[in-house]
Amino acid sequence: MADLPGIVIMGVSGRMGQMLTHTVLESGKARLVGCVERPGHPWVGQDVRAAMGGVPVGVTVTDEPIDAIAQAQAVIDFSTPAASVGIARLAAQARAVHVIGTTGFSPEDLEQIRLAARHAIVVRAGNMSLGVNLLVQLTRRVAAALDADFDIEVIEAHHRHKVDAPSGTALMLGQAAAEGRGVALDEVSERGRDGLTGARARGAIGFSAIRGGDIVGEHDVVFAGEGERIVLRHVATDRAVFARGALKAALWGQDKKPGEYDMLDVLGL
Numbered sequence: 001m002a003d004l005p006g007i008v009i010m011g012v013s014g015r016m017g018q019m020l021t022h023t024v025l026e027s028g029k030a031r032l033v034g035c036v037e038r039p040g041h042p043w044v045g046q047d048v049r050a051a052m053g054g055v056p057v058g059v060t061v062t063d064e065p066i067d068a069i070a071q072a073q074a075v076i077d078f079s080t081p082a083a084s085v086g087i088a089r090l091a092a093q094a095r096a097v098h099v100i101g102t103t104g105f106s107p108e109d110l111e112q113i114r115l116a117a118r119h120a121i122v123v124r125a126g127n128m129s130l131g132v133n134l135l136v137q138l139t140r141r142v143a144a145a146l147d148a149d150f151d152i153e154v155i156e157a158h159h160r161h162k163v164d165a166p167s168g169t170a171l172m173l174g175q176a177a178a179e180g181r182g183v184a185l186d187e188v189s190e191r192g193r194d195g196l197t198g199a200r201a202r203g204a205i206g207f208s209a210i211r212g213g214d215i216v217g218e219h220d221v222v223f224a225g226e227g228e229r230i231v232l233r234h235v236a237t238d239r240a241v242f243a244r245g246a247l248k249a250a251l252w253g254q255d256k257k258p259g260e261y262d263m264l265d266v267l268g269l
């Protein structure tokens with residue numbers, strides 16, 4: 001047990017943090033060595049599993065990530081953009097693999113993560129599930145096979161608590177479509193249509209978001225032509241798919257060289 005990689009979970013009380021805690025504890029492939037929450041969070045100082053209403057496991061939630069990460073081989077981080085950027089620096093100093101599932105980063109945040117990845121192994125993906133990463137590859141292929149007579153729209157649906165849009169997954173799918181078509185996404189992206197928008201621009205890649213209830217995550221990539229339409233769809237019904245992918249990434253990263261990787265690297269897709 002002592003030679004299994006030690007994992008720290010950031011944002012442990014969150015929807016993904018709790019799912020990751022169960023996944024790591026039950027995996028038999030890694031040790032849970034630390035759990036981090038924001039300063040002032042009511043879980044700080046409590047045993048993580050007791051805070052979730054279960055049997056204590058001897059891991060106390062802390063608001064001091066430096067101490068936790070110093071004992072770890074990997075940090076799994078589904079928190080907020082500001083927290084993840086800060087942790088990227090600490091993980092790099094500790095030479096711990098940083099698995100980043102957080103979404104909603106600004107270009108400046110992404111540059112900070114890129115700098116940290118010069119010294120550390122970072123695996124970052126807006127979606128860690130096998131299914132979505134396969135869908136990314138399918139989207140790239142379909143976009144490459146069709147010309148701009150087919151309008152590309154990415155539609156995503158998530159629970160009412162989600163704070164960023166388009167989702168990280170939608171952006172991955174839009175990026176794959178743009179690459180398949182040989183264009184730059186930021187030059188063709190159409191978001192937030194409202195009012196008298198004018199007709200759709202030929203070659204645009206559109207994004208739409210729905211928020212409601214407890215939807216875990218649903219993504220459609222629509223290729224709409226004259227008289228026919230192709231729809232590629234992924235539906236997540238259980239956050240365990242993201243947690244399993246994140247743990248896989250943390251283990252995969254153990255023997256890699258510093259750099260920024262994604263789930264396509266981890267899954268070999």
Ligand SMILES: NC(=O)C1=CN([C@@H]2O[C@H](COP(=O)(O)OP(=O)(O)OC[C@H]3O[C@@H](n4cnc5c(N)ncnc54)[C@H](OP(=O)(O)O)[C@@H]3O)[C@@H](O)[C@H]2O)C=CC1
Nearest residue numbers: 011014015016037038078079083101102103126127128242
């Ligand atoms: N890549 C993927 O496969 C997936 C990515 N995600 C992404 O993961 C992120 C988290 O999602 P979700 O779990 O639903 O969100 P939650 O809001 O439920 O969880 C985020 C957690 O991070 C905590 N947090 C905030 N600041 C800090 C800090 N400085 N240090 C430690 N913890 C902190 C929050 O605490 P508090 O609430 O008290 O502020 C909260 O507990 C989102 O960006 C989401 O889009 C989600 C699912 C899959």
Ligand SMILES: O=C(O)C1=N[C@H](C(=O)O)C[C@H](O)C1
Nearest residue numbers: 103126127162167168169217
């Ligand atoms: O916030 C979520 O819940 C999810 N976020 C990720 C995203 O932004 O795509 C992945 C998944 O869809 C769930």
